[in-house]
Structures are given as structure tokens and as C-alpha cells.
Amino acid sequence: DVKVTQSSxxxxxxxxxxxxxxxxxxxxxxxxxxxxxxxxxGLRLIYFSYxxxxxxxxxxxxxxxxxxxxxxxxxxxxxxxxxxxTSMYLCASSPSGEGDEKLxxxxxxxxxxx
Amino acid sequence: GQQLNxxxxxxxxxxxxxxxxxxxxxxxxxxxxWYKQDPGEGPVLLIALYKAGELTSNGRxxxxxxxxxxxxxxxxxxxxxxxxxIYFCAGHxxxxxxxxxxxxxxxxx
Numbered sequence: 036d037v038k039v040t041q042s043s044x045x046x047x048x049x050x051x052x053x054x055x056x057x058x059x060x061x062x063x064x065x066x067x068x069x070x071x072x073x074x075x076x077g078l079r080l081i082y083f084s085y086x087x088x089x090x091x092x093x094x095x096x097x098x099x100x101x102x103x104x105x106x107x108x109x110x111x112x113x114x115x116x117x118x119x120x121t122s123m124y125l126c127a128s129s130p131s132g133e134g135d136e137k138l139x140x141x142x143x144x145x146x147x148x149x
Numbered sequence: 150g151q152q153l154n155x156x157x158x159x160x161x162x163x164x165x166x167x168x169x170x171x172x173x174x175x176x177x178x179x180x181x182x183w184y185k186q187d188p189g190e191g192p193v194l195l196i197a198l199y200k201a202g203e204l205t206s207n208g209r210x211x212x213x214x215x216x217x218x219x220x221x222x223x224x225x226x227x228x229x230x231x232x233x234x235i236y237f238c239a240g241h242x243x244x245x246x247x248x249x250x251x252x253x254x255x256x257x258x
Contacts, residue, residue: 039191077152077237077250078192125191136180136241140191 038062041126041141048148054113056144058126065131067109068138069093069101072123084109085131116148151176155238155249163257168225170236170252178240178247181214181221186235186251195236196223230256 042057060067068083070093080093082101090101098120102110109128113120123145127138154173162168172181180199184192196207198214198221205212209226221238233256238249 075158075250077155078248127191135244136182136239136246137194137197138184138192138246140193142189142191 039126039128039139039141041124041144043144044142046144046146048113048116048146050117050148052113052116052148054116054146054148056111056113056124056126056146058109058111058141059107060109060126060128060139061107062128062130062139063106064128064139065106066129066135067103068127068129069099069109069111070125070127071095072125072143078125081111116146118148120146121148122146151247153238153240153247153249155252157252158250159253159255161255161257162228164228164230166228168228168232168254169222170238171220171222172238172240172249173220174240174247175219176240176242176247177218178242179218180241181212182239182241182246183210183212183221183223184237184239186237188234192235192237225254228254228256232256 039060069081070078084090084103100112123143125143126141129135129138182197183195186192196212201218203214211224213222235251237251240247
């Protein structure tokens with residue numbers, strides 16, 4: 036069964052901490068994405084990557100960075116967590132070319148920043 | 150970033166009722182997609198539409214790609230308790246995927 040796995044289901048951090056959210060996919064997909072989900076706002080794209088070591092800013096990249104050292108792994112980094120980054124974070128992957136619009140999502144990480 | 154206009158925002162329905170939701174945009178899309186997010190999970194693709202006017206079914210779900218390519222509809226017939234969740238529309242064009250804010254479906258006990 037194909038899978039996108041996010042390392043933590045729930046995470047509680049303090050303001051100013053550096054936070055790492057990890058995502059691994061086993062489908063050999065080229066494309067990987069990080070979204071945040073807030074009630075009433077839907078899914079907002081933070082960063083995405085089309086290949087190893089490659090990254091592109093999405094709609095709301097401020098306060099975040101990413102790392103893609105291996106094809107199967109895409110990490111989201113909050114350099115200095117703030118309370119307004121409390122949210123549900125969703126990782127997704129898709130193949131390149133035909134079918135690239137069909138995203139496979141992980142179960143999400145609910146991050147609370149106190 | 151751009152967002153699609155998805156309505157309604159939420160729906161309270163009785164089990165057995167039919168459900169309709171829609172998405173509109175000021176832009177044209179080549180593909181329309183509908184995803185469902187179960188509570189505590191990530192969204193899962195339900196239906197993908199690739200051609201203007203296309204009508205596609207997946208069990209009790211039926212979706213249509215609008216003729217103008219600027220809208221799409223999702224209907225659920227005879228709703229059951231496991232239909233609860235958030236339904237998202239998404240439009241795809243030029244390597245971009247644009248999302249609606251979601252329709253939350255709640256079934257009255």
C-alpha cells in the first residue's frame with residue numbers, strides 16, 4: 036500500500052524553538068509538498084520540491100524553510116516557532132508529468148506552539 | 150495566493166439525504182479534482198475530471214467539469230455516516246494546483 040508518512044501526529048513546542056517536521060514517501064515520486072491547514076482557510080502551500088535538493092516557495096513561505104536531501108524525504112523547518120504557526124501541517128507527494136495533479140497526503144502533524 | 154470559491158462552507162444533513170457542493174473560479178482550469186478528508190487524516194482523491202462537460206461517478210459520488218471550465222460540482226446521493234468530513238475542490242493548470250477552502254459535511258444524529 037502506497038504511503039506518505041509524517042513523523043509525528045501531534046507536536047507541542049515553545050515559542051522560539053526550532054522545529055523539524057519530517058515526511059517520507061515510498062512511491063518514488065519526484066514532487067513533494069508542504070501545506071498548512073487552518074479552519075476556514077483550506078490548504079495553503081508553504082513550499083514544494085520537484086527534485087532532490089530543489090525547492091520552490093509556495094504561497095506562504097515566511098518563517099519556514101525546507102530540505103530535500105533524498106528523493107523520498109522532505110523536511111519542513113520552523114527556524115523560530117511562533118504562536119501563529121500553530122496549525123495542522125500536511126505533507127503530500129505526486130509523480131512528475133502525467134498524474135502530477137494527483138496528490139497523496141500524509142495523515143498530518145498537528146503542531147501547537149505555546 | 151489564489152483560492153477557489155467553494156460553497157457551502159458547511160452542511161448539516163440527515164442520513165439518507167442527497168448533498169450538493171460546488172466550486173467556482175475566475176480562471177480556467179484543465180483539470181478539476183475533488184478530495185475528501187476524514188477526521189484526523191489527510192485528504193484523499195475521490196474524482197478527477199479532465200474534459201469540459203465531463204460527468205464522472207464513483208459509487209454514490211458524481212462530479213461534473215463545468216462547460217466554461219471555471220466551475221465544478223460534486224453530488225453525494227443517499228448520504229451515510231461515513232460521508233462526514235471535509236470535501237475540497239482543486240483546479241489544476243500550468244503545473245499549479247489551486248484549492249477551495251473546503252465544505253464540511255456533518256450528519257445530524
